[in-house]
Amino acid sequence: MTRTGVVDDALAYLNDPLSWTRTGGILDLTAEHLLLTAAAVVLAAVVALPVGAWLGHAGRGAGVVVWLTNATRAVPTLGIILLLAAGGLFGDTAVVVAAALFALPVLLVNTYEGVRGASPAARDAARGLGMPGSRVLAQVELPLAAGLVGAGLRTAVVQVAATVPLAALAGGGGLGQVIAFGMGTQRYGQVLAGGVLVAALCLVLDGVVALVLRLSTPAPLRAAARSR
Amino acid sequence: MADNPWFSWSYVTANADVLWARTAEHAVLTVEAVAIAAAIAVPLGLLAVRVRWLAAPLLGLTAALYTIPSLALFAILAPIMGIGRAPVLLGLVVYALLVILRNTVAGLDSVDPAAVDAARGVGLSPLQVLARVRLPNALPSILAGIRLATVTTVALVTVGVVVGYGGLGQLMFQGFRNNFYRAEILTATLACVAVALVLDLVLWVAGRALTPWLRGRSA
Numbered sequence: 010m011t012r013t014g015v016v017d018d019a020l021a022y023l024n025d026p027l028s029w030t031r032t033g034g035i036l037d038l039t040a041e042h043l044l045l046t047a048a049a050v051v052l053a054a055v056v057a058l059p060v061g062a063w064l065g066h067a068g069r070g071a072g073v074v075v076w077l078t079n080a081t082r083a084v085p086t087l088g089i090i091l092l093l094a095a096g097g098l099f100g101d102t103a104v105v106v107a108a109a110l111f112a113l114p115v116l117l118v119n120t121y122e123g124v125r126g127a128s129p130a131a132r133d134a135a136r137g138l139g140m141p142g143s144r145v146l147a148q149v150e151l152p153l154a155a156g157l158v159g160a161g162l163r164t165a166v167v168q169v170a171a172t173v174p175l176a177a178l179a180g181g182g183g184l185g186q187v188i189a190f191g192m193g194t195q196r197y198g199q200v201l202a203g204g205v206l207v208a209a210l211c212l213v214l215d216g217v218v219a220l221v222l223r224l225s226t227p228a229p230l231r232a233a234a235r236s237r
Numbered sequence: 238m239a240d241n242p243w244f245s246w247s248y249v250t251a252n253a254d255v256l257w258a259r260t261a262e263h264a265v266l267t268v269e270a271v272a273i274a275a276a277i278a279v280p281l282g283l284l285a286v287r288v289r290w291l292a293a294p295l296l297g298l299t300a301a302l303y304t305i306p307s308l309a310l311f312a313i314l315a316p317i318m319g320i321g322r323a324p325v326l327l328g329l330v331v332y333a334l335l336v337i338l339r340n341t342v343a344g345l346d347s348v349d350p351a352a353v354d355a356a357r358g359v360g361l362s363p364l365q366v367l368a369r370v371r372l373p374n375a376l377p378s379i380l381a382g383i384r385l386a387t388v389t390t391v392a393l394v395t396v397g398v399v400v401g402y403g404g405l406g407q408l409m410f411q412g413f414r415n416n417f418y419r420a421e422i423l424t425a426t427l428a429c430v431a432v433a434l435v436l437d438l439v440l441w442v443a444g445r446a447l448t449p450w451l452r453g454r455s456a
Contacts, residue, residue, distance in 0.1 A: 015316035082388050083433035085395040088426030091409050095241075095417040171306030175396065179413060188312045192399060197316040204312030208305040215304050 018198020019205070035187070035206065042173055042183035042210065045101060049108035049169045050162070057113050058158070061120025065154070066146045074121050078114040086111055086172055094179045104176035104183070111172055112165040119161025123154025159222040167215045174207050184210060241419050248420040256408070256428060263404030264432050266397075267390045270326055274333035275383055282341025282379075283367070292342060299335040307332065307396040315400040325397035332393060333386035340382025344375030377451060380444040384437055391433040405429045 022028050029035045064070040086107065093103040127150040135149045151158075174185025187203030190196075249256065285292040307328060314324035348371050356370040395406030403410070405425040412421030445452065 019316075079388075082385075083392060083430050083437075085392040085406065085409070085426060085429045087395045087398065087403075087406055088409050088422065088429060091413040091422050092419075092426060094413060095419045095422050167304055171304075171308075174306055174308045178399065178410065185308060188308060188399065191312075200312045201316045204309040207309035208313065211304050211306055211309070212301065 015197045015201055019201040022199050022202045038184045038186055045104055045173050045183055046170045049105045050112055050165055052105060052109040053112035053116055057116035058120050061117045062124050065121040065124025066150060074118050078118045081114045087175055090176050090179050100180055101182055104173055104181040108169040108172040112169050115165045116161045119157045123157030124150045127153040155226055159226060163218045163222060166218050167211055170211050170214050243419045243423050245420040249424060259405050259408055260428050260432060263394050266394055266404055270329035270390055271333050271387050274330045275337050278334050278337035279341050282338050282345060285342050286345040299338055302331050303335040307393050308399055311400045320401050322402045324400050325402045329390050329393055333390055336386040337382040340378045344378025345371060348374040376448055384440045387436050387440060388433045
């Protein structure tokens with residue numbers, strides 16, 4: 010196998026309209042990839058946003074939030090996906106659960122930090138106006154946290170889109186299948202093409218989410234820093 | 238179907254040598270990748286702080302590389318560099334690079350200008366200011382970056398299984414293909430977490446030894 014041969018094979022694969030449009034082709038797999046990504050991010054957000062907001066509002070649980078973020082970094086995603094498969098949870102459900110599990114700490118810590126870090130003067134002023142705690146959270150702290158929560162969402166989306174291909178090794182869907190199938194059949198041109206497709210998807214997704222966030226955040230609330 | 242426990246000591250004892258070999262392979266690959274990344278990122282960070290306009294493109298480029306999923310990067314590198322260790326090592330270096338570079342720049346930026354001024358005032362040369370004031374002050378941040386990069390790299394090594402060199406990931410995947418041999422997958426996953434914890438602890442101890450002036454303060 011020559012190396013230029015691999016690049017030629019990859020180009021041939023990407024240039025063949027059939028690889029894109031057939032059932033189970035690149036277009037189908039991309040749609041599936043985006044769907045799985047959305048499901049995992051929504052699942053993680055449904056848990057992380059309320060919990061993070063409440064902990065930040067109450068000013069409790071900082072230790073747990075930080076510990077959870079650090080501890081999950083050490084756990085290999087591949088191990089969790091394979092363990093879920095060995096436990097009987099296969100395919101797309103396992104992908105969504107595993108990806109959501111790893112997106113959760115990112116969203117949790119950013120929501121927590123955002124709410125916690127809201128200007129104390131603004132919080133005091135809201136209290137002074139006679140707002141109850143829930144309104145302080147909804148009308149003052151959460152809007153001020155929007156920038157950080159948005160940054161967390163962006164990181165989570167890209168991270169999940171990067172995790173989904175791993176699940177293809179355990180029979181999950183999405184663009185990772187192109188890589189897994191190429192590896193399984195020793196068609197390295199397809200492996201290369203799959204790698205390029207997944208990388209492109211993640212870079213485009215990162216850009217799109219950044220743009221959406223920028224357009225939907227009022228200028229004074231735009232957080233300069235992007236956090237991970 | 239035969240009994241398939243989540244954990245079994247007989248698996249661990251019967252496969253102790255393979256487990257140990259994979260764990261060592263995993264740890265060595267991690268240390269090598271982080272060492273290479275640090276050797277590149279710290280000088281790059283110094284350069285970025287000195288030549289200000291370089292900072293944004295350097296951080297932007299490494300952030301873009303960081304966005305590429307590890308599986309995709311290994312898949313792109315393997316056909317070009319060949320199957321095996323080389324593409325995994327290069328991929329890991331790329332990911333560790335961003336974390337260390339970002340912390341190096343942040344650390345150097347946060348050095349108290351008054352301390353630098355004082356050092357200049359007592360007649361230190363620019364190189365001495367760098368070695369005796371800037372670097373020691375930025376060291377905690379650089380070390381934090383190296384620790385974070387190490388823990389992340391340990392988890393990433395497992396993805397190398399896709400190009401045939403994944404350390405403990407090899408065992409996880411082998412267990413998966415071997416009729417969902419739970420004990421093998423779980424043992425390898427736990428060993429992987431253990432490698433991360435041990436390396437993190439070693440770096441924490443080394444960091445304390447390197448920054449004696451911080452002892453007694455909260456880290």
